[in-house]
Amino acid sequence: MIITIGRQLGSGGRDIGKKLSEAMNIAYYDRELIEITAKESGLNRKLFEEADERARTGFSAGILGMRVPFLSEGGIACGGLSNEMLFQIQSDVIRSLADKQPCVFIGRCADYILRDRKDCFSVFICANEEDRIRRIISYGDNSIPVEKARDLMERGDRRRAAFYNYYSNKTWGEASSYHVCINSSVFGVDGTVSLLKEMMGKVSFYSE
Amino acid sequence: MIITIGRQLGSGGRDIGKKLSEAMNIAYYDRELIEITAKESGLNRKLFEEADERARTGFSAGILGMRVPFLSEGGIACGGLSNEMLFQIQSDVIRSLADKQPCVFIGRCADYILRDRKDCFSVFICANEEDRIRRIISYGDNSIPVEKARDLMERGDRRRAAFYNYYSNKTWGEASSYHVCINSSVFGVDGTVSLLKEMMGKVSFYSE
Numbered sequence: 001m002i003i004t005i006g007r008q009l010g011s012g013g014r015d016i017g018k019k020l021s022e023a024m025n026i027a028y029y030d031r032e033l034i035e036i037t038a039k040e041s042g043l044n045r046k047l048f049e050e051a052d053e054r055a056r057t058g059f060s061a062g063i064l065g066m067r068v069p070f071l072s073e074g075g076i077a078c079g080g081l082s083n084e085m086l087f088q089i090q091s092d093v094i095r096s097l098a099d100k101q102p103c104v105f106i107g108r109c110a111d112y113i114l115r116d117r118k119d120c121f122s123v124f125i126c127a128n129e130e131d132r133i134r135r136i137i138s139y140g141d142n143s144i145p146v147e148k149a150r151d152l153m154e155r156g157d158r159r160r161a162a163f164y165n166y167y168s169n170k171t172w173g174e175a176s177s178y179h180v181c182i183n184s185s186v187f188g189v190d191g192t193v194s195l196l197k198e199m200m201g202k203v204s205f206y207s208e
Numbered sequence: 209m210i211i212t213i214g215r216q217l218g219s220g221g222r223d224i225g226k227k228l229s230e231a232m233n234i235a236y237y238d239r240e241l242i243e244i245t246a247k248e249s250g251l252n253r254k255l256f257e258e259a260d261e262r263a264r265t266g267f268s269a270g271i272l273g274m275r276v277p278f279l280s281e282g283g284i285a286c287g288g289l290s291n292e293m294l295f296q297i298q299s300d301v302i303r304s305l306a307d308k309q310p311c312v313f314i315g316r317c318a319d320y321i322l323r324d325r326k327d328c329f330s331v332f333i334c335a336n337e338e339d340r341i342r343r344i345i346s347y348g349d350n351s352i353p354v355e356k357a358r359d360l361m362e363r364g365d366r367r368r369a370a371f372y373n374y375y376s377n378k379t380w381g382e383a384s385s386y387h388v389c390i391n392s393s394v395f396g397v398d399g400t401v402s403l404l405k406e407m408m409g410k411v412s413f414y415s416e
Contacts, residue, residue, distance in 0.1 A: 008384065121394075124383050124389075126383050126384040173382055173383050173384060174381055174382055174383065175332050175334050175381050175382065175383050175386070175389035175391075176216065176334040176381060176391070178383070178389070178391070179390075179391045179394045180388070180389065180390055180391065180394070181332075181383035181386070181388065181389035182388055183384070183386070183387045183388065186329075186387045186388070186411055186412070187407075187410055187411065187412060188412060191410055191412060194410075195407065195410065198406070199395075199403065202395055202399055202402075202403065203394055203395065204394070204395060204396060204399060
């Protein structure tokens with residue numbers, strides 16, 4: 001069983017994925033993918049780090065006040081490799097890791113990349129705004145004001161949606177793009193983990 | 209516990225809601241609301257039936273080739289009562305039913321109408337396209353072609369989205385508008401019912 005987790009910034013989706021992988025004793029891939037992709041491709045790690053940064057939340061950049069360029073469509077990434085090419089290299093790594101063992105992937109359109117697998121279960125985690133803002137503030141060592149956190153939250157969503165909608169044929173955050181979506185404010189991080197673990201045992205991809 | 213169920217046309221959401229209400233031995237309100245609203249308001253049942261038809265899937269009308277007007281914004285419904293007024297009357301009935309006993313509401317923006325209740329759990333049901341089309345064809349006594357079913361499916365989604373997005377402050381079918389979204393193709397109708405029943409026992413509306 002392969003589990004992919006898409007998530008709103010500040011929803012706890014990453015913690016949920018990590019804890020779920022521990023509870024199920026399976027591998028977990030989030031930023032680990034950068035290291036592996038660099039190694040597999042023989043290309044400089046920095047290339048993938050920078051592409052990831054461009055595609056990611058813009059969170060740390062946002063805090064530091066850096067300008068994070070919008071994911072350029074077909075634009076050339078440093079090193080002469082386009083974003084698309086780096087995405088394809090990473091996609092191959094995701095497919096090959098999924099072939100090897102059960103695991104959890106965080107983000108990176110893994111649900112779309114693995115869409116042809118029959119054993120891939122896709123999850124989306126959202127949360128109430130007040131919980132997301134509180135979590136984002138805690139990521140920033142509790143030193144950013146609420147309004148800044150709200151801004152990061154909104155830009156994080158836009159960035160993730162832009163990345164997902166560009167590389168997949170689905171819409172980020174839409175219920176019908178995933179198998180299950182859970183609001184983590186309703187069940188808590190641990191409650192959501194145990195719910196998902198139970199669900200895994202019941203997936204039948206049953207068509208009546 | 210109040211459960212509200214939004215759903216894509218052909219997702220089996222209505223069956224799931226009905227079976228869930230039976231499994232939990234609680235009341236179930238779908239079109240029953242029309243009768244109750246007419247009775248409570250003292251207004252003609254036909255008024256609510258027609259408003260419901262305008263807001264609903266357009267399914268039967270679609271099959272019969274009738275023209276179903278788009279939900280008019282602020283338009284006047286027959287009898288001189290606006291759609292908004294009929295919606296408000298129905299909303300009052302939904303709130304008063306929810307006050308009386310645990311129950312399941314299908315559609316009608318019940319999740320938005322009951323948003324201030326702490327015990328309201330909102331669900332959205334979607335399904336894979338092939339399952340939805342098969343189900344829509346079966347609603348039409350297996351006498352409609354696939355392309356017609358696909359057209360009804362797409363128009364049904366647009367109509368439900370228009371109704372929900374107009375009357376609520378949320379977006380229909382978006383994960384973050386609901387507490388849990390489930391693709392019924394993954395667990396089947398009965399599997400989804402038992403999953404939801406289990407979830408009910410775990411809702412904590414927990415904020416970490």
